[in-house]
Amino acid sequence: MRSGLSRKDIQGRMKDLVNTLFINIPSGVGSHRKDLKLNREEQRQVLKKGARWAVEKGFGAAKDIEHIEELGCIEGADPDRVSERAMERGRAQLGTLGSGNHFVEVGYVAEVFDESIARTLGLWKDQVTVLVHTGSRGLGHQVCDDYIRVMMDAARKYRIELPDPQLCCAPISSPEGSRYLEAMACAANYAFTNRQMISHWVRETFEQVLQKSPRDLKLDLVYDVCHNIAKIETHTVNGEKKKLCVHRKGATRAFPPDHRDIPEDYRSIGQPVLIPGDMGRCSYVLIGTERAMKETFGSTCHGAGRVMSRHQAIKTAKGRAVVREMEDKGIIVKGASRGTIEEEIPEAYKDVNDVVNVVHHAGISLKVVKLVPMGVIKG
């Protein structure tokens, strides 16, 4: 999200903002909003409608939808393909951040690489920004787990030999394949909804802490992009247009200018791509290119990537006051537990600057702005 605030406007307020974000956005084990109760039918609507459900319920504005990949709803979602167990795991966790590398980060635009594209995205130097990283939570994991079982049997049925059981699969057009895609769409729609709700609570937090109106804050969605998803898309292969299932795992979509799946107001520049780094360095906004379309089926990287395992990170962080270290760098961090902060120490990740420079020079997405963190909440 971008804002109408310059970083000077929130000077000295970051602790308040981070603490209030942490209260308003459920982050730890078993935590959830007391004011949010979802019945079965409503949950089915979430899976069918995605972010639109959230907007109908008062979370965020209708114009947010235009800036979400697939308009916040993957077509063909069928809640009947989602198990009771997945529904149950999802019900308790809608509107929660989750652990691991999920976060909400308040930062500012530290560097602008492309003035004109940044302007179209509504981004300017020293502007306050917010990044939200979360997904389909336990519902998505349960859908995966359920369909791994289905796919193991399917692989046997279609005589697909597997080097590892986790790679089990089925032809897309098979009953197993199409059922999975209908279930996966539900998980994606749940994730869109989850982010939309959390974004709404981010806005409420800013209003609460800074005592400013939404009109002054102007916390507008720049873009919401999917990680780890399979999509049916048309690409040119050997000079021929083909309908493909593009599976982006550890990748994001990076469509070029003039692509019809890009929001109208961005169509001339290409699709915005958000690349979160680690909590101590920086993150990037990039833009999709024609080259990505030609070389990587319209895809680019999706984050910095780890160099240290979580255990190694915790071992490295042992005896260190990580929260204090971050504070000395001007970054306020609050997490549900010590462990989840320690495993996210900056040196556990590759330097996102290096990663982004690789994709920039390869031309599969181009740098627009660099965001530097000021406050982070972690699950």
Add this chain to the structure above:
Amino acid sequence: MIFALFLDGRMKAKKGKKRFEILDHTADIGLIVFGEDLKTLFENAGEAFFHLITDLRRVRENEERRIELKGESLERLMVDWLNELLYLHDVESLLFKKFEVEAVGDEGLRAKAKGEPFQEGVHVIKTGVKAVTHHQIQVNRESGGWRAQVILDL
């Protein structure tokens, strides 16, 4: 590839036999579990799993859940067992400490798990586990007992 880089997660039973090890991996984490018989192997896997998630010394055995799983291969049963525990952890915020496997084999698994729900201020979460995977899953009989390997998605 997965390498056993360090073993400080190694836990020993009172008589000195190693019950499990934590296997290090950049994005995920693995458990290597040992047991003199299949029942102990599955019990130790449950303990290893929650040892990773929380500090078990702070968990009391206040609540009990019965778990019954249908028979499949032992590999699949191991993943199902841990996924079942993860499901209960996710939905009821339960932390389990003690496991009693009554039966395990081709017929499936019957077990009791004891623990209590997570309480802010009492319990700590060391690592959040997203999913138990089938990647490089192994359950093998070895000289002197059983050994299993499971990779978790964190």
